[in-house]
Amino acid sequence: xxxxxxxxALGGTTGGLFLYLPDVDAAFRRAVEAGCKVLMPVTxxxxxxxxxxxxxxxxxQWSLATHKEDVSRREQVERAKSAMAKLSPGGPDARDPRxxxxxxxxxxxxxxxxxxxx
Numbered sequence: 439x440x441x442x443x444x445x446x447a448l449g450g451t452t453g454g455l456f457l458y459l460p461d462v463d464a465a466f467r468r469a470v471e472a473g474c475k476v477l478m479p480v481t482x483x484x485x486x487x488x489x490x491x492x493x494x495x496x497x498x499q500w501s502l503a504t505h506k507e508d509v510s511r512r513e514q515v516e517r518a519k520s521a522m523a524k525l526s527p528g529g530p531d532a533r534d535p536r537x538x539x540x541x542x543x544x545x546x547x548x549x550x551x552x553x554x555x556x
Contacts, residue, residue, distance in 0.1 A: 445497030454499040462504040466490050469500070484517030485509055 445451035459465045466480050473495045480490035480502075486509040492500045509517065 445499075447497075451497055451499055454501060456501040456503070458503050458505060460504065462488050462490060462502050465502055466492065469494075469502070474500070482506065484521045485514050 457465075462480055469492050470476060474492040476490070477493055477499065478489075478491040480488055483489045483503075486505060486507040487503040488506050489501065489503040492502065494500065
C-alpha cells in the first residue's frame with residue numbers, strides 16, 4: 439500500500455513535472471479539458487521554447503513545452519531584456535524603491551546596465 443499523499447492534502451507541492459512534447463498546444467488543451475487549472479498560458483519564450491504551466495486537480499504542477507528554435511546565448515540575453523521590459527511597462531521599478539530588487543536581479547542575471555525606463 440502506498441503512503442504517498444497528494445499535494446493538496448499537504449497544503450502545496452514541493453516539486454513539479456516538466457515535459458517536452460511534440461505539440462504543447464494540443465497537450466495543454468487536453469489537460470485543461472480534463473480539469474487542469476492554467477497557471478501560465480502557453481507562450482513563446484525568449485529561450486526558444488513554447489511553454490505553459492498547469493495544476494492538476496490533485497495539486498501537482500506541470501510545465502509543458504515544445505522546443506521551437508535554438509537561440510544563441512547573446513540572442514537570449516537580448517530577448518530576455520525585452521521580455522523583462524514588457525513585464526514592467528513604464529519602468530515602475532526605476533521609480534519605486536520597493537521594486538528596485540527586480541531591476542538588480544535582472545542586471546545580475548543578464549549582465550550589463552539595462553536601459554532606464556524612468
